[in-house]
Amino acid sequence: MKTLTLLFVLSISLFAQDINYLQVHNVKSYDVLNIREKADHTSKKLSGIPFTEKCVISYGCGKDISLEAMGNMHEQEIKDFLAQSKEKWCYIKHNKTVGWVNSKFLKPSTASCK
Numbered sequence: 001m002k003t004l005t006l007l008f009v010l011s012i013s014l015f016a017q018d019i020n021y022l023q024v025h026n027v028k029s030y031d032v033l034n035i036r037e038k039a040d041h042t043s044k045k046l047s048g049i050p051f052t053e054k055c056v057i058s059y060g061c062g063k064d065i066s067l068e069a070m071g072n073m074h075e076q077e078i079k080d081f082l083a084q085s086k087e088k089w090c091y092i093k094h095n096k097t098v099g100w101v102n103s104k105f106l107k108p109s110t111a112s113c114k
Helices: 002-014 067-071 075-084
Strands: 020-024 032-036 045-050 056-061 089-094 097-102 106-108
Antiparallel strands (some): 020 106, 032 097, 056 089, 089 097
């Protein structure tokens, strides 16, 4: 019952929440920002984000996960997120890739993203 209540509250909240966007910051022009499978610099690289990207979807940094992200995850995925989240890592989506990025290379976006 507790899980159903949580999902109900989350689904209602999703309609009122805006998507949070970040932009790449402090990445050299010849490099990309790596998206990792886990919140660890030695984890498998899933993709790269160009140094000029201004519209990276943020699902949360550290243990601060967005309602949108939770609404798209199963209960076990939320538990996994919380278990591996670390203060300096953000859980993001870029194009179709979802993964972890070091927060020191991100800042709030100044662009109009949709």
